[in-house]
Amino acid sequence: MSYYDIDAILTDAEKIPCTFQIDVPDLGYLDNQPGHTLKSGSRVALPIWLAEMLAIANTGAVDMDDPSQSSKSFITFDLPQALGNDVVQALKADPRSVPLRDQSAHFYALATHMMELSEEPELSAVLRKTFVSRAAEIVLHARKVGGGGSSYHGRDGGGAGGKGKGKATKDDNASNLGVGGAGEDFLRGLDEWERKLFRSAHDGTKASKEWMENVKKR
């Protein structure tokens, strides 16, 4: 992820649960004990950018007399709750009904970053399937919101009964403030990657519609 990318910065600000492996004097305030030493084994939530650095670096201290105490990392971390087991099981069951934004606004970016740090083959497979199936749903809603309704022969049922209200983008002139429904909930639960997909699908549909209508004016 690039250094200046806003989404990358925001993703790295998400916190993950970490366990300290060593005693750290004067950091007790992290564990609600100001003034005391932070004991080894205490669990604290740290942002990824910090946890990453601490987990990869090791103390560098090699104890010659006792090799079993040789350099270990400052902390170990676990997956955040957004990527926890119950979320994964829910995604396996029905990817389209899980509101990813409630777990984390940068769900996929977060997951990708965590997968870079530790091996998670099951997560990778589940996420790929989730992403693709939700993307199919997204493009369906984008077409509905983009006003693709007049000669719609209902080839695919779609998620919502009526037209779902899309999120307010900067250029959302296709004001379909129609009846919300399951569609609106789905669109509200999209994370950042999916919102970008929705925007691009919506823009494409809108531009096509405009072109079709403007053909007569040439």
Add this chain to the structure above:
Amino acid sequence: MALPLPPGLTQNEVAFLAEMEMVTVVPRQRLDSIDLLGGKTPQLRPPHRAQLPLWLALLLKKQRRANIVPPAWMHPASLAEIIHRETKEDPEAFSPPPPPPSRALYSQPGTARRLNPSYLDDFTQTQQDSQQDPNSILSSPFLPSNVAESPAGYLPYHWLEVAEALLTHAGDDMPAPAGEVRSLLRDLVEVRAAKMRSSTSALEGFGDAYLTLRGVGAMELAENRAFLAGLVDGVRKIGASAEATRREEEEEARRGGDYGGDGDDDSDEDMGL
């Protein structure tokens, strides 16, 4: 500030490029050959038909100096057949593009060879050698896919743009009421859009996955380009770390002196086709 346009061409740009396609025209007045950058336009001597670029045909039509002959694939029967093929016979892939133009090869009876009689070429040169002409052009808009002789039952690359332009400006030249053709076109647009949406499900499985976009038209591409690129990029990012691990393991296996097995099978050149 970054350019707000999506990657690739916009719909208006695609429509502009589509006006380079050749169409058949029935002139109503004499017109001499015009010297254009791409070559000379043919002399217009009514009532003989001639092939002109679409933009020129539309101009003459507006000035009432010519009528445009719609290509055969725009006939309602042809469109209905294409719709039938898209929905019933092959709901997964798009209908195939028109075959490239070909002529019989007299030196070897029973075979044909490709030829591309664009208005740039000299007709005589194509009769000489029996091998395929190495310079034959196979991409629109240099394929003659919208002239009157184009085969029916196939949708060329610029089908939507050309069809809309002809319906709007030359609606009276259509063999059937413009409304009927237009409604069939709208149906076709919806069917193919739905197909494009559902084709993304091929990416769900693990491993190399690809989407076949053979037969997709220019306007459909312009509409879906940003979305499909974003989707495939997202899938790539999700699998990036697993991919990196797999590559490292392969490198180790290869460096470990073990030359058997799948050293070259899963290389980058292998696209899974």
